[in-house]
Amino acid sequence: xxxxxxxxxxxxxxxxxxxxxxxxxxxxxxxxxxxxxxxxxxxxxxxxxxxxxxxxxxxxxxxxxxxxxxxxxxxxxxxxxxxxxxxxxxxxxxxxxxxxxxxxxxxxxxxxxxxxxxxxxxxxxxxxxxxxxxxxxxxxxxxxxxxxxxx
Ligand code: COA
Numbered sequence: 394x395x396x397x398x399x400x401x402x403x404x405x406x407x408x409x410x411x412x413x414x415x416x417x418x419x420x421x422x423x424x425x426x427x428x429x430x431x432x433x434x435x436x437x438x439x440x441x442x443x444x445x446x447x448x449x450x451x452x453x454x455x456x457x458x459x460x461x462x463x464x465x466x467x468x469x470x471x472x473x474x475x476x477x478x479x480x481x482x483x484x485x486x487x488x489x490x491x492x493x494x495x496x497x498x499x500x501x502x503x504x505x506x507x508x509x510x511x512x513x514x515x516x517x518x519x520x521x522x523x524x525x526x527x528x529x530x531x532x533x534x535x536x537x538x539x540x541x542x543x544x
Contacts, residue, residue, distance in 0.1 A: 394440075394469060396476045399430040406430060410442045413459040416523070424456045431476060433460070433469050440464040443473040445480060448490065453481045455491040474507045482544040490541045494519060496532035501540075509540035 399406065411421045421444075428446030432439045441464065444457040455477050460470045474491075481489045491509055493500045518537035519527055527534035 394433055394435050394472065396431055396433050396441075396443075396473060399432050399442075401425065401430060407432065407439045407442050410439065410459045410461060411444070411457050413462075414457045421457065428456060429480075431473065431480070433473055435464065441469045441473050443477050445477050447486070451486060452488045452490060453484070453486045455489065458491075470503060471507065474503065478507065478542070478544070486544055488541055488543055490539060492537045492539050494527065494529065494534035495536040495538055496527070496529035496534040497538075498530050498532075501538065504540050508542045510542060512539045512541040514538055 406425060408418065408421070411425075412418065415421055424444060424446045428444050431443045431445070433441030433443075439461075441460040442457065443455060443459075445453055446456045447453045455474065458470060458473055458477075460473070478489055489509075490512070491504055492515070493504065495514075515537035517535055519534045
């Protein structure tokens with residue numbers, strides 16, 4: 394498995410993968426414009442994606458991370474997150490952030506295993522910003538849990 398930066402000028406972005414993590418193509422196009430997109434490849438096939446987008450000169454955010462369903466649970470998501478952390482450090486950012494839903498139990502586990510700590514909760518974020526109700530693990534996704542780590 395290799396992780397490399399996608400050249401957004403010459404290459405097609407893996408939209409179906411990005412949509413696994415974020416249902417809004419409009420939001421995705423917005424942060425792709427500002428950020429850098431990294432892809433994980435197995436035998437020259439894109440199986441994972443991660444987007445890093447700056448919040449300020451000091452802080453950047455993993456705004457999307459997704460792994461193709463057939464390749465989930467094999468450590469690729471963790472490697473993408475760890476790669477994004479290293480990249481942010483290399484680029485000189487002081488902190489890195491990530492947000493996920495209160496119902497995203499596996500993601501909350503993954504991010505904490507990668508060194509993130511819960512910073513704050515944006516209450517009712519998903520209720521206010523998404524037209525349809527979202528359920529995961531039998532829990533309604535209401536709040537955005539914001540996690541952060543010093544680099
Ligand atoms: N409890 C404890 N640990 C859990 C867990 C749970 N319920 N669910 C996952 N984990 C852990 C795994 O054990 C693993 O840790 P380990 O390496 O210490 O064993 C880690 O989280 C993730 O494993 P990995 O195989 O790297 O994850 P992945 O390749 O399946 O990628 C996602 C993770 C989230 C990117 C992937 O599932 C995905 O694309 N989901 C759909 C899109 C999405 O939800 N993106 C995030 C939006 S916030």
